[in-house]
Amino acid sequence: MAVPFIDLSRLVQRVRAGVLPAWTECFDRCEFVGGPRVGALEKKLAAALSVPRAVTCANGTDALLIGLQALGVKRGSKVALPNLTFWATFEAVVQLGATPVLIDVDPDDLQMSLAELKSAHDAHRFDFAMLVHLYGWASRDLREIRAFCKERAIGLLEDGAQCFGVEAFGEPVLSKATVATLSFYPAKVIGGAMDGGAITLQSEAHEKYVRSICNHGRSDHYSYAHVGWNSRMGGIQAAFLSAMVDLAPEIVETRRAAAVWYRERLSAIKGVKVYGPPAGVSENGYLNVFTVEGKRGQEIVDALKKAGVGAARTYPEPMDAQPPAKGAAILHGDLVHSRRICENVVNLPLFFGIREDEREEALAALRAAL
Ligand SMILES: Cc1ncc(COP(=O)(O)O)c(C=O)c1O
Structure with missing residues (x-):
């Protein structure tokens, strides 16, 4: 039996009947950019x-760019970020003319290391930092990282592209973030019918700035308070996302159960190190993450693919290994944990609606590959 790495259609089929009439209305009312459904989605x-x-906004990368600008990042700023993340986190900093300061991750929870962040600040005195809630969970030091940034007046953006539905220390993970971002790329836990993103904010001043900058920096239809971007959502995407958000509790619960199912079984296999949320954090089941002692991740993935199991490597290389990062970033410390994880990491199929027999098949192929 072939097992895909992801089969989005199982989720799309669940919302299809509810979304199609809403889409018809969008066509009839020409709700293509902005409109009431977008406002309603923002409230939801x-x-x-x-x-x-x-x-x-239009996607999670724009959300990062715009969120960083709301915090005050500009040409010449230094922005600390984890060396293990999706490229967009790095890209947004460089697009604004700022310099990334690459920080290693904690070897246990794989999130940006608090100790490394502190020593990097002593060495490089950056004014901004990005914490990525990677892999569908969050740092065990989330509260300490926020407190450290506050104490040192470091503007902190939280990249929440992968963390919809995560709870940390008794509350939704983004609830206390000054500025946080989301991606609705279709493969995310809550994904759209096209690219999409959002920025979450605490202050009214930040909201006003972000609303303007997403819409060309407008203060009025043909008056501009800022040089902004065209980064907007329309009714068609908002209608689809609204149905996804309604289904979020079920999506998160079933994905989390599948993630736990894998973790219990993988942790019983000799030589496999499986990762997951630290105590106090509940995951959303975005990704299955493990490494295999003495084997390169790519060997395992090649063997799994040969057996018909769609496996992946999130991520095969850290930020500092990408050619455009050479000379463009400050590398703090030896970055050893992020580099090691990239070399060895493997992800088995994990998506909404994955069946137990498919997970069994993926595990059997892994055992054979070992
Ligand atoms: C951690 C992280 N940040 C940013 C992004 C960028 O989001 P988008 O693809 O919507 O631009 C993604 C996802 O693709 C991501 O995983």
């Missing part, structure tokens, strides 16, 4: 994430 997102404000 804010409620689901327990944040005071959410502003939608």
